[in-house]
Amino acid sequence: MVGRLGAANGKPIVLAAHYDTKNIPGFVGANDGAGGTAAVLEIARALQGVKGLPAIRFVLFDGEESPDDSKDFYSSGLRGSRPYARKNAKKIGAMILLDFVAEKGGMRIPREDSSHIGLWDRLRAAARKVGAQSAFPDETSGVVLDDHTPFLRRGVPAIDLIDFSFKCWHKKCDDMTAVSARALDLSGETVVQMLLDLSR
Numbered sequence: 001m002v003g004r005l006g007a008a009n010g011k012p013i014v015l016a017a018h019y020d021t022k023n024i025p026g027f028v029g030a031n032d033g034a035g036g037t038a039a040v041l042e043i044a045r046a047l048q049g050v051k052g053l054p055a056i057r058f059v060l061f062d063g064e065e066s067p068d069d070s071k072d073f074y075s076s077g078l079r080g081s082r083p084y085a086r087k088n089a090k091k092i093g094a095m096i097l098l099d100f101v102a103e104k105g106g107m108r109i110p111r112e113d114s115s116h117i118g119l120w121d122r123l124r125a126a127a128r129k130v131g132a133q134s135a136f137p138d139e140t141s142g143v144v145l146d147d148h149t150p151f152l153r154r155g156v157p158a159i160d161l162i163d164f165s166f167k168c169w170h171k172k173c174d175d176m177t178a179v180s181a182r183a184l185d186l187s188g189e190t191v192v193q194m195l196l197d198l199s200r
Contacts, residue, residue, distance in 0.1 A: 003044055006053030006199070011093030013198065014057045015040055015191070018064030018080065018099070018147055028175040031166060033064075035102030035179055039188050046192055054093075054199045059084065061147050081147035089154035094119055096194070097148040099162040100169075101187035104180035108163060109187070110139035114152055115159040123159060126194035132186040141165070161187060 006012070017036030021029030028034070037060055044058045063079025096119075101109070111120045127136045141164055148158040168174040 003058035005044065005047055005050075005056045005058070007055045010055050011091060012055035012057045013195065014059055014088075014092055014095040014151070015043060015195070016059040016061060016081070016095065016097050016147060018061045020062050020065050022065045022170050024170065024172070026172050027170070028172075030175050030179045031100050031102045032169060032174055035100065035184065036098035036161075039098045039101050039184055039191070042184075043188055043192055043195075046188070047195065050196070052199050053195065056195060057092075064147050078145070078147060078150060082150045085150035085154050085156070089151060089156050092151065092156050094198075095148055095151040095156050095158035096123075096191060097146060097158065097160045097162075098187065098191070099146060099160060100164070100166050101161050102179040102184045103163055103166055104178055104183060107135050107180075107183040107186065108139075109136055109161050110141045110163070112146075112160040112162055112164070113140050113143045114149070116152070116157040119157045119159045122197065123161075123190060123194050126197055127186075127190040129197075130186075130189040130193050132190045135183075135186045136190065161191075 017040045019037045021033045040058055061080030124136050127133045144164055146160045148160045151158040168178045
């Protein structure tokens with residue numbers, strides 16, 4: 001799925017999430033899947049009618065979750081982002097991935113180690129402007145293979161908003177009790193501000 005806003009020319013910024021969930025009986029994926037999807041949709045709604053936006057593409061990927069954990073994740077998962085990046089990377093200016101962005105209880109998203117440093121600095125500057133700096137501490141976590149990875153491997157500056165210390169990762173407790181409107185607000189307002197800043 002792809003939506004468009006902003007300038008008709010120039011290399012677009014891709015704002016993305018994955019909407020699929022893990023194939024585990026009873027698993028909801030309220031943070032891991034649904035949170036990022038909700039954020040992308042709401043950010044698109046919030047930016048409608050805003051003048052002077054850069055070209056933005058809102059993309060929701062399927063097939064991020066690996067169908068077979070006995071195989072390499074990059075080859076068996078990421079079935080939506082890999083072909084999208086392969087087809088479009090040369091035309092994309094930057095990529096922002098929203099993955100675990102709705103966690104309840106003091107959400108803290110450090111920079112995922114492979115995420116583009118300059119783009120992450122822009123995100124943290126936007127977080128300071130909207131009072132969400134506590135959600136994006138000046139820390140790093142390990143490398144996470146995710147939907148931003150195919151873009152990075154093709155030379156596109158990309159960042160992944162993910163708190164991989166999320167205790168309910170791939171567990172049944174990743175339901176509505178694990179997420180909060182406040183966390184979505186912090187991450188969403190930050191990304192909206194970042195997109196507005198990138199238009200200047």
